[in-house]
Amino acid sequence: MISTAGAEPLGLYIGGQFTPALSGRVLEVRNPKNGALVGRVAEGDKADIDRAVAAAEAAFPIWSGLSGAARGDIMHKAAEILARRLPEIVGIEVDQIGRPRREMTAQLARLPEWYSYFGALARTHEDTVPPFGAGYLNYTRRVPLGVVGHVTPWNHPLLILTKKVAPSMAAGNTMVVKPSELAPITPLLLAEVFKEAGVPDGVYNVVPGFGATAGLALTTHPAVRKIDLTGGTKTGQEVAALAGRNLTRVAAELGGKASVIVFPDTDVDRAVSAALFASFIATGQTCVQGARLLVHRSIHDAVVTRLVARAEAIRIGDPQDPATQMGPLVSARQRDLTEHYVRIGLEEGATLATGGARPEGPAFDCGFFYRPTIFTDVTNTMRIAQEEIFGPVVCVLPFETEEEAVALANGTEFGLAMSVWTRDLARAHRVTHRLEAGIVWINDHHRIDPASPWGGFKMSGIGRENGRVAYEEYTQIQNVIVNLTDAPFDWYADDNVEKRYS
Secondary structure, eight states: OOOSSSSSOBOEEETTEEEOOTTOOEEEEEOTTTOOEEEEEEOOOHHHHHHHHHHHHHHHHHHHHSOHHHHHHHHHHHHHHHHHHHHHHHHHHHHHHOOOHHHHHHHHTTHHHHHHHHHHHHHHOOOOOOOOOTTEEEEEEEEEOSEEEEEOOSSSHHHHHHHHHHHHHHTTOEEEEEOOTTSOHHHHHHHHHHHHHTOOTTSEEEOOOOIIIIIHHHHTOTTEEEEEEESOHHHHHHHHHHHHTTTOEEEEEOOOOOEEEEOTTSOHHHHHHHHHHHHHGGGGOSTTOOOEEEEEHHHHHHHHHHHHHHHHTOOBOOTTSTTOSBOOOSOHHHHHHHHHHHHHHHHHTOEEEEOOSOOOSGGGTTSOOOOOEEEESOOTTSHHHHSOOOSSEEEEEEESSHHHHHHHHHOSSEESEEEEEOSOHHHHHHHHTTOOOSEEEESOOSOOOTTSOBOOEETTEESOBSHHHHHHHTEEEEEEEEEOOOOOOOTTOOSOOOOOOO
């Protein structure tokens, strides 16, 4: 087992071995609750990315040459090993990003399901035999792309990484991972899981580093066949443009500004519980955060009153304490950005119903804590209603009619996720079908499953994670057309026989 707190930094993981960066540089990972050192990790750059891609290229014939059943067996074993190591991994994940243990435990407990699901898909996925005509056999093969690159964020370090690794690995690809410099430790721990499970050396490589160096090198490497990125919309646009020079495929799960739409037949307490969960889970640091609460005007005041009271009762504190309900933001930069948007909201004329400040007390002095914040009197044109904040801030907007609710919900550049709350089944589906979002929950929020496609519309990204579609997007189709007849064929013969061209 690798150490996370010793004097020696964790190495890059290349070709089945932990190794220092060629530059000798290291990253320090700090705990956002108090600034304490969590661990030191080698900082990779272009030279290290080149090494990792070469290792992945060397491993590709080995891994892709295995049958889907063989890859599936290894992935099922990885799921078992990961489940066994979760208590250790949860603790490190909490220390890296400050998310409460109660949340992180629940989230990471699901991860083995991804390896089991995609392992089963590797074993059972069927190719096709399209019709072609008499005398021919026409079939397709889905073959892996080759070396793929995964660029992952800090907010869900292992969940988002797993959503990329599991389908790409199942399909027979090899990979290089560039995790966030804020949360690189658990992606390195995952390498140990794969090693023990029997994944061949070089299939999974990890190069922590910064976007401008390691990230740039990975997204522009000519041997990388696909880049799968989760990050901000601006970053996604830049990566897609860079990768396009090599005609590298790109999948990108980008920004969001999710609306939670509450119709008047929803119980007020249920609506408030829904809004709290959607808005403040992970301290609001999630792309599907319910940042916009759209409430029918008839229950608006009751919902706001109860929501403010419940938000003020959320227990902020040490994320390792099981009783803590909200931890710190991940960094000073993220807290500064949240405070910046709170000032913008006040300048725009919104009313601060609660929050808008750091919690007081010695327990919070050295961390990046911020109180749950609720704005009312918000219009849809305000920046706080349009731009992704990635912090514990929710804007409440009233609506009168179903038409207005749909227009408000669709009135942003984003389209990742939304939720609809109503007892009216017909309305629920009618509204959902008009929403411009890749994911819509009815009477729920934040739920995910390895079999359920995940991705956005509009400026929230391209491509999909999860499900059969994710597996297939890590493959390319080869069409094989077989002539089954022995009849002679000579296009240029002057035999007065009508020739078939197509």
